Amino acid sequence: MGELVEIVDSLENxxxxxxxxxxxxxxxxxxxxxxxxxxxxxxxxxxxxxLEWEEKYNSLKMANTMLGSNTSKTEAKLKINTLIxxxxxxxAKLAD
Numbered sequence: 001m002g003e004l005v006e007i008v009d010s011l012e013n014x015x016x017x018x019x020x021x022x023x024x025x026x027x028x029x030x031x032x033x034x035x036x037x038x039x040x041x042x043x044x045x046x047x048x049x050x051l052e053w054e055e056k057y058n059s060l061k062m063a064n065t066m067l068g069s070n071t072s073k074t075e076a077k078l079k080i081n082t083l084i085x086x087x088x089x090x091x092a093k094l095a096d
Contacts, residue, residue: 062076062079
């Protein structure tokens with residue numbers, strides 16, 4: 001009977017240790033999820049900043065071409081033609 005008590009005590013200790021480890025893992029998992037959320041948010045902010053800088057770069061590039069830069073006059077003409085077409089479509093919609 002004493003041997004059975006020792007086995008039960010041993011099992012209780014092992015279960016207790018496993019439950020403790022499980023709780024620690026749950027806490028670590030929660031912490032990692034929080035860190036992941038923070039990193040995702042930072043990544044989104046940086047992607048938004050990159051998009052904003054790309055738009056500014058494209059605007060500056062277009063302004064440069066419209067100011068008479070010889071490097072991309074063709075690109076400027078195409079952009080102007082596209083803008084004119086878009087304006088024509090808008091005017092046509094307003095006229096309806």
